Amino acid sequence: MKPVRRTRMARAAAIAAAGIALFSLLSLLCARPARADEIEYSVYYFRDNNENTVATSAFSLAKTLYEKTLISLNIEMDQTTVPPLLDGVTGASRPARQSKSAFRKNRGQIIGGLEQTLGENTRVMGKAYFSQEVDYQSLSFIGGISQDFAQKNFIVDLRGQYIVDSVGEILANGSILNRFKETHLGTLNLTQVVSPTAFVHGCVGITRIHGFQSDPYRKVEIATANPSAPDTIIERHPDMRWRQVVGLGVNKYLRDIDGAFSIDYKYYWDDWGLASNTAHFQFNKYITKDWIVSPSYRYYDQAGVTYGEYLGGGMGAFDTEDYKLKIFGSNGAGLKVACFLRAFGRKHPAWEFLNNTAVSAEYFHYFNDMVPENFSADLFETRLRFAF
């Protein structure tokens, strides 16, 4: 990594440490109603039609430290397996010695946070995040404030996030060439209770991404004077990108059938000319008082990137093989089942510690109509949550 990048990351780490120290001080001075402490463990498995797989284990803890101060910790580890390289274009860099065999790499992530309520209706939070893998490093700081109005009928939540990424390329000699990227992200969420059985929510978000935009690292083939010997170069994108989103949703409880549904819509657009929208529908239903089934459907549609004004700025041509920048639509359907283990506590007093424990299992199938090769993936996730 270049020294200047290290300096930036060190400075960002110092700012985060100061922020966390400030939060710690506030924790000792202020008070907040305690939220349930909990531990959650989840296992996630992903597989697509190109035989790429990702297996993830995650552990999280939320614990009240001092009356109204909550500390949170999240640790995540995953392993990605990419099949043998078939051509010069890949979504993950790899050592040259593994070009003809499956490439496997591990990633570790840790997130630490503090949350504090000031007075009765204001909550502030801060988090620091670090992720490391052989050819990628990410450091992030998140801050937020949430305010309840009108006795919690209206909630305003404002969040900001700063991310420093180091995107690596594994060179032929085994060394790693790192490239810098930074992201600023702001989100405003509004929630309004409209009746004892329904609330609506809206959001506005803006993201500024500066630096190396090929994420993940990827190469493209370009023509040369010799048509039979194309060259392979790294993707070329503008080094700045502004992205926006607006969204609206409604959640409604259906008393007659002991179920609830949620509908969300989001519209995204950016200064690369890429616009997209997504709609999500989910129906949650108690089948017994301890079991919930939850089918869902998601639709997504996006236009291809045009690079807009960047092409007119004399910045030259851009080359990309990024599927995220092409035209496609996608569909996804999922089924989640959750079980509250309080039934055991009702039957056996010795198991009352399970009264606030729940497990869930989810399957989600995703497919798109991308040309020339469409893409499909299966996602599995199981969770265990223990509140105490």
Place this chain on the structure above:
Amino acid sequence: MTLKPRMTLSLLTVLTVLTALAALVLGGCATVKPFEREMLADPIMDANLGFGNQGLVDKFFTTREGSIGCGTSVGGGCGCSK
């Protein structure tokens, strides 16, 4: 690369619809007392059914699509092949 937009809704249309819906809903809302919020706090009113956020699934969408923001996670590594 030749890519043509295929979106049928313009941003202005979407914003108009969202604003109209928000005005309609927020303008007509009644005060809900704390003791009336039992159903609002039920796990089935939460898309995650009371579990933590769906960061892992959201990460998949972020790395496969042009969607980012409003709850979609950012970070989590390169997302290679996720």
